[in-house]
Amino acid sequence: MEYILLVVIFVPLMVSIFLNSISKFLNERLTTFVTINGALLSFSISLFMFGALLLDKFKPISLNLFTWIPNPDISFEFLLDGLSGTMMLLVTGLGLVIQIFSTSYMSGDPRFVKYFVYFNFFVFSMLLLVMSSNFLVMFFGWELVGLSSYFLISFWSEKKEAAKAGNKAFVLNRIGDFGFLIALMMILNTFDTFTFKKIFEATLLNQPDNLDIILIFLMIGAFGKSAQLPLFSWLPDAMEGPTPASALIHAATMVTAGVFMLVRVSPLLQFSEITSILVISIGLITALVSAFAAINQDDIKKVLAYSTISQLGFMFIAIGAGAYVAAIFHLVTHAFFKALLFLGAGAVIHEMHHEQNIQKMGGLKKKMPFTAAMMGIGTLAISGIPPLAGFWSKDEILASVFSKGGIYYGFWLLSLLAAFLTAFYMGRHWLLIFHKDPTTDIENVHEAPKMMTRPLLLLGMFSIFIGFINTPFFHGLEKVLHYTLIDVEVTHLPEGITVVILALLSIGAGFTGLGVAYLIYIVDIFSYFKFEIPFTKEVKDLSYNVLYLNKIGNQIFVQVPKSLARKTAVLIDGLIIDGFVNGVSSLFYKSSKTISVTQSGLVRNYVVYFGFFLLLLISIFIATPLIIL
Amino acid sequence: MIEVTTDWYLTLAALLFSIGFIGMMVRKNALIMFMCIELMLNAVNLTFITASKHFGQIEPQISVFFVLVVAAAEVVVGLAIIVSIFKKQETASVDILRSSRG
Numbered sequence: 001m002e003y004i005l006l007v008v009i010f011v012p013l014m015v016s017i018f019l020n021s022i023s024k025f026l027n028e029r030l031t032t033f034v035t036i037n038g039a040l041l042s043f044s045i046s047l048f049m050f051g052a053l054l055l056d057k058f059k060p061i062s063l064n065l066f067t068w069i070p071n072p073d074i075s076f077e078f079l080l081d082g083l084s085g086t087m088m089l090l091v092t093g094l095g096l097v098i099q100i101f102s103t104s105y106m107s108g109d110p111r112f113v114k115y116f117v118y119f120n121f122f123v124f125s126m127l128l129l130v131m132s133s134n135f136l137v138m139f140f141g142w143e144l145v146g147l148s149s150y151f152l153i154s155f156w157s158e159k160k161e162a163a164k165a166g167n168k169a170f171v172l173n174r175i176g177d178f179g180f181l182i183a184l185m186m187i188l189n190t191f192d193t194f195t196f197k198k199i200f201e202a203t204l205l206n207q208p209d210n211l212d213i214i215l216i217f218l219m220i221g222a223f224g225k226s227a228q229l230p231l232f233s234w235l236p237d238a239m240e241g242p243t244p245a246s247a248l249i250h251a252a253t254m255v256t257a258g259v260f261m262l263v264r265v266s267p268l269l270q271f272s273e274i275t276s277i278l279v280i281s282i283g284l285i286t287a288l289v290s291a292f293a294a295i296n297q298d299d300i301k302k303v304l305a306y307s308t309i310s311q312l313g314f315m316f317i318a319i320g321a322g323a324y325v326a327a328i329f330h331l332v333t334h335a336f337f338k339a340l341l342f343l344g345a346g347a348v349i350h351e352m353h354h355e356q357n358i359q360k361m362g363g364l365k366k367k368m369p370f371t372a373a374m375m376g377i378g379t380l381a382i383s384g385i386p387p388l389a390g391f392w393s394k395d396e397i398l399a400s401v402f403s404k405g406g407i408y409y410g411f412w413l414l415s416l417l418a419a420f421l422t423a424f425y426m427g428r429h430w431l432l433i434f435h436k437d438p439t440t441d442i443e444n445v446h447e448a449p450k451m452m453t454r455p456l457l458l459l460g461m462f463s464i465f466i467g468f469i470n471t472p473f474f475h476g477l478e479k480v481l482h483y484t485l486i487d488v489e490v491t492h493l494p495e496g497i498t499v500v501i502l503a504l505l506s507i508g509a510g511f512t513g514l515g516v517a518y519l520i521y522i523v524d525i526f527s528y529f530k531f532e533i534p535f536t537k538e539v540k541d542l543s544y545n546v547l548y549l550n551k552i553g554n555q556i557f558v559q560v561p562k563s564l565a566r567k568t569a570v571l572i573d574g575l576i577i578d579g580f581v582n583g584v585s586s587l588f589y590k591s592s593k594t595i596s597v598t599q600s601g602l603v604r605n606y607v608v609y610f611g612f613f614l615l616l617l618i619s620i621f622i623a624t625p626l627i628i629l
Numbered sequence: 630m631i632e633v634t635t636d637w638y639l640t641l642a643a644l645l646f647s648i649g650f651i652g653m654m655v656r657k658n659a660l661i662m663f664m665c666i667e668l669m670l671n672a673v674n675l676t677f678i679t680a681s682k683h684f685g686q687i688e689p690q691i692s693v694f695f696v697l698v699v700a701a702a703e704v705v706v707g708l709a710i711i712v713s714i715f716k717k718q719e720t721a722s723v724d725i726l727r728s729s730r731g
Contacts, residue, residue: 601730603662603723607653 002063004045005078008088009127011042012095016120023113032103035116039099042123043092050085058082058483062133073193079133082480086328087130087253087260090335094252095123097455101343102244104451105350115155115242122148122245126253130260134194135184138261142180142225145254146173152245153238165237172234176224176258183217186210200267204487207271215268215275218261226258226312229286233550235309239301243349246301247342251308252335259315259331263324266488270322280320280401284414287313289546291421295428296543300345300356303429306546307382308338310422314397317415321408322491323400325478329470330397332477333389336466337381340459344375347448347456348433355440358429363438367445372434374456379430381463383423384510391507392467394419396493399502403494416509423513431521472499638679645672659711659721663704670700 015038019031026034053061060081067075080088099119106115125148129141146169154166184194190208191199203211222228227235238250249255262269262279269275287310294306311334318327348364348371349356365372381388384395398419402412447453470477472493493499545551598609649668656662674693681689715721 599730601727604654607650611650611654 002061002078002080004049005061005063005080005131006065008042008046008049008092009078009124009131011038011045012120012127013124014038016117016124019113019120020117023117026113028103028107028112031113031116035099035120036096036103038120039092039096039123043089043096046085046088046092049080050089053080053082053085058085058480060483072188073195073198074136075134075195076137077133077195078131078137079196080131081484082482083260083263083328083484084130086332086477086480088127090332091123091126091130091253094248094335094339095119097458098244098248098252098339098343101247101346101452101455102242104449105244105346106242111155115152115245118148118151118155119245119248122152122249122254126257129257133196135187135196136194138264139180139184142221142257142261143177145249145257146170146177146225149173149238149249149254152249153241155241155245159240161237162240165234165240169234169238172231173224176221176231179217179219179224180221183214183221186214186217190214196264200487203268203271211268212272212274215265215272216278218265219275219279222258222262222316223282224258225261226255226316227309228258228312228316229282229289230553232286232290232309233546233553236297236302236305236546239299239305243301243342243346246305247339247346250305251338251342255308255312256315256331256335259312259319259327262316262319263328263484266319266324266485269319270489276320276322278320279316280411283313283316283320284411284418285313286310287317287418288414288421289549291418291425292543293546294425295421296540298357298359300348300358300361300429300433301342303358303425304338304341304345307341307422307426308334310418311338311382313418314394314415317401317411318397321397321401321404321411322489323397324485324488324490325470325475325481326393326396326400326491328481329477330393332469333381333393333463333466336459337378337389337463340374340456340463341378341382343452343456343459344371344378347371347452348375350452351445351448352442358432360440361433361438361442362436362440363434363442364445365434367442368434368447370447370453371456372430374453374460375430375434377460377463379426379514381467382426383514384419384506385514386503386507387464387467389463389465389467391510392471395503395506396470396472398506399493399499400491402498402502404491416505419506420509420513423510424517427514427517428521431517435522635679635683638675642672642675642679645669645675657722657724659714659723659726662723663707663711667700667704670696 015035019026019034053059058081060079062080063078065076065078067073069075099116102115102119106112109115122145125141125144127141129138129145132138132141150166150170153169154163157163157166187199188194190210191202193199208214224231235250235255239246241250269279290306290309290313294303294310297303297306311330315327315330315334318324318330348361348368351368352361352364355361377388381390384391386392398412398415401408401415448456468474468476478490494502542548598605646669649665649672652665652668653662656665674696677689677693677696681687711721714726718726720726
């Protein structure tokens with residue numbers, strides 16, 4: 001029974017290898033056939049497995065494939081519980097939908113097959129990551145998703161920006177992975193095993209001293225993969241990749257790997273106050289900064305990228321507050337509406353002939369009514385308008401933060417501000433693309449083809465209804481995650497009327513954000529009242545350049561080491577090493593030049609030397625005491 | 630009657646050697662210098678033989694044979710070199726042939 005799990009995980013890999021090995025003989029129709037059917041198979045089996053899990057009340061199923069190293073105990077193991085089951089469904093399901101979209105979006109690309117090779121490889125690696133039952137297999141998946149993300153970001157590597165963005169993503173991810181790797185070594189040292197279950201049981205009995213440090217390094221790993229504040233700047237650049245790939249990797253699944261991992265280690269995390277505080281504060285700062293940055297981006301995908309970073313910040317806020325169910329809930333709902341928004345943006349880009357500047361769009365509502373409606377659903381969902389998906393999850397996060405009390409009231413207030421900003425920039429995004437008077441000629445723009453609109457419809461439906469899996473009235477997801485979080489103290493919603501007031505406040509924030517966006521960008525309220533806000537330009541600059549964090553980071557982490565390296569190169573390499581080598585050679589050169597004066601080429605000189613030497617020998621012979629023959 | 634002692638032979642050998650040596654230093658012609666080398670070699674040979682007679686031993690004479698053989702071989706090689714150089718450069722003056730200058 002549990003061996004069926006292998007089918008879910010390895011079908012995408014098989015498809016990837018198969019497509020790659022016979023890519024020369026495949027046309028687009030055949031590729032589509034193979035990849036869609038592979039994804040369908042993987043998805044239906046994961047659905048089946050999830051159903052089996054459901055019937056068994058989400059009791060974890062584990063599958064020990066083989067023992068790799070007996071001592072310390074490292075084995076190739078998979079685990080299907082509520083958490084990995086949810087992620088499995090999410091990855092295979094969204095993978096299927098987005099592949100259907102991709103077959104139309106990528107149609108005509110000379111490397112059509114290659115795209116699906118990478119895509120399926122990504123799905124495989126992500127499944128490996130989420131299904132693993134120990135840290136090491138998880139790390140394999142972790143690295144492989146990084147690799148496939150690199151492939152897909154720089155898919156159009158003939159574009160210089162795409163190649164650069166891929167490199168940037170890879171390098172910044174390496175920093176996070178470095179943290180993860182250190183944490184892994186410390187875990188092996190402390191617990192003598194990588195298996196989650198054993199580590200959690202050992203920690204429950206008594207917490208090791210270095211638990212805080214392990215968790216902080218794990219957190220760095222999570223921040224690298226999930227694009228949190230110090231390591232976030234690769235995600236906006238990653239938008240150079242094909243839009244459907246961005247939808248799956250850089251919005252819905254891969255970037256949530258950090259959230260997933262921290263929820264996975266939540267039995268450890270609950271014992272570490274300092275890590276929780278760090279996670280919530282960095283998550284909060286990230287949510288605010290990237291929401292602020294999203295306000296003034298002009299690229300249709302960059303707005304969504306910053307929005308993704310901001311929403312990931314929300315998930316980390318939930319983790320820091322101990323609301324692990326809320327974090328996974330927001331992960332799930334976010335995956336749907338962000339995939340919807342990305343695919344909608346992809347459809348717009350496709351129909352606008354690769355125009356990505358939203359200032360040059362506008363009025364597309366009439367030309368692409370269906371896409372506009374679906375994007376509208378996505379926008380409302382992310383803004384937290386009930387009863388759409390985003391409302392339930394975001395409200396649960398906010399309420400959970402609130403219910404912790406103390407300093408968390410401040411965190412709650414700032415999260416509310418971030419929620420307001422979210423609604424504001426998403427409102428601006430939608431209004432500028434679809435509602436505002438057209439700024440360019442859009443006569444020839446049509447609705448996207450059916451292969452693109454149908455996935456949008458599906459995701460739109462989910463964005464509306466997926467929120468009902470975990471409402472204050474029906475704790476569905478909590479039941480799903482029951483066994484995963486069985487030993488974990490999860491922060492719950494506050495009781496009674498408080499939760500209603502909090503919900504009203506967050507709805508208020510959502511509506512206010514959308515309303516303000518409408519007033520500013522459509523009614524243009526500032527020029528209407530001839531009112532000028534001071535520092536508008538400065539704030540705009542600051543927002544567009546993300547508080548110049550990228551530049552500052554570049555100065556500190558690239559320019560300084562670069563100049564240091566250059567100085568080192570000049571000093572150590574140039575003066576000392578080269579100086580030594582050149583000194584030796586010039587010493588020999590000069591000395592031999594001096595000595596070679598004696599080599600006059602005149603035979604008589606040599607004869608003279610010979611004579612002198614002879615005289616020397618004779619005088620030595622005479623001077624030494626006589627040897628009796 | 631004056632007795633010819635070992636000293637006489639040694640003096641003669643020294644003289645011959647000096648003549649050869651000075652000839653090496655002052656002459657330019659490679660052929661003449663070659664003859665000077667032969668002169669020096671034979672001076673040494675004479676010393677050997679004198680020593681052999683003086684000490685009543687046979688070993689120095691063996692050395693002489695070695696020197697003679699080597700000298701003969703050296704003459705063959707050396708003369709051949711000189712002739713070929715002469716054919717090429719049309720001179721045998723060692724002052725002009727300075728290609729081994731450092």
